[in-house]
Amino acid sequence: MKINIIVAYSKNYAIGKENKLLWHLADDMAFFKQQTSGKTVVMGKNTFLSLPRKFRPLPNRKNIVISRQESIEEHENLSWYKSLEEAISSLKKTGEEIYIIGGGTIYEQTLPLADVVYATEVNVNIEGDTYFPLLSPQKWTRQVLHSFPKNDKNEYDFEVVKYEKIRL
Ligand SMILES: NC(=O)c1ccc[n+]([C@@H]2O[C@H](COP(=O)([O-])OP(=O)(O)OC[C@H]3O[C@@H](n4cnc5c(N)ncnc54)[C@H](OP(=O)(O)O)[C@@H]3O)[C@@H](O)[C@H]2O)c1
Numbered sequence: 001m002k003i004n005i006i007v008a009y010s011k012n013y014a015i016g017k018e019n020k021l022l023w024h025l026a027d028d029m030a031f032f033k034q035q036t037s038g039k040t041v042v043m044g045k046n047t048f049l050s051l052p053r054k055f056r057p058l059p060n061r062k063n064i065v066i067s068r069q070e071s072i073e074e075h076e077n078l079s080w081y082k083s084l085e086e087a088i089s090s091l092k093k094t095g096e097e098i099y100i101i102g103g104g105t106i107y108e109q110t111l112p113l114a115d116v117v118y119a120t121e122v123n124v125n126i127e128g129d130t131y132f133p134l135l136s137p138q139k140w141t142r143q144v145l146h147s148f149p150k151n152d153k154n155e156y157d158f159e160v161v162k163y164e165k166i167r168l
Helices: 026-036 044-050 082-092 105-113
Strands: 003-009 015-016 040-043 063-065 077-079 097-101 115-121 140-148 158-165
Touching: 003 026, 003 105, 015 105, 015 158, 026 105, 026 140, 026 158, 040 044, 040 082, 040 105, 063 082, 077 082, 082 105, 097 105
Parallel strands: 003 097, 003 115, 040 063, 040 097, 063 077
Antiparallel strands: 003 015, 115 158, 140 158
């Protein structure tokens, strides 16, 4: 099973504040949609609740939410798991490719397991209350896939970067 992480962080690695994103980047939303459509997405409960109601669960994707509490919303496209281990071992049986879509607590716990990180690197320093861990160049190769300028659709300029874990 291939484990991908997909994230957008600022120059100082902020990813969110008060359970919201820190920017509006239409081209990044389009990349996220294209990359994850038809796949399984795994997220923490805060991230699930941060999605606008009309986008939750995310359409055309199998949504998995991790929470120690009982499920609070039901949908045919949505499954709840009480632990990450439980979710990952059940997904391993199907062999499907998964995308970890946040937030901070889930990224931190899954980074050691991930094969690839698709990182949108946003060209701004900004304060957040949730951060992404540092990707060490000793452990990850880095390849820029796309660059987008700041314009009326994208609040800041940014690059979409693919990091692949170096397997020794
Ligand atoms: N920039 C980006 O790419 C990006 C992407 C996603 C999210 N975000 C941002 O990140 C922030 C949310 O991140 P967050 O760290 O606060 O929350 P989160 O990781 O989305 O969710 C945390 C919750 O997940 C559950 N959880 C986490 N680990 C678990 C485990 N091992 N077993 C069982 N349950 C577990 C717990 O839910 P219970 O309390 O119910 O047990 C925990 O309170 C928001 O600001 C959001 O906008 C940014």
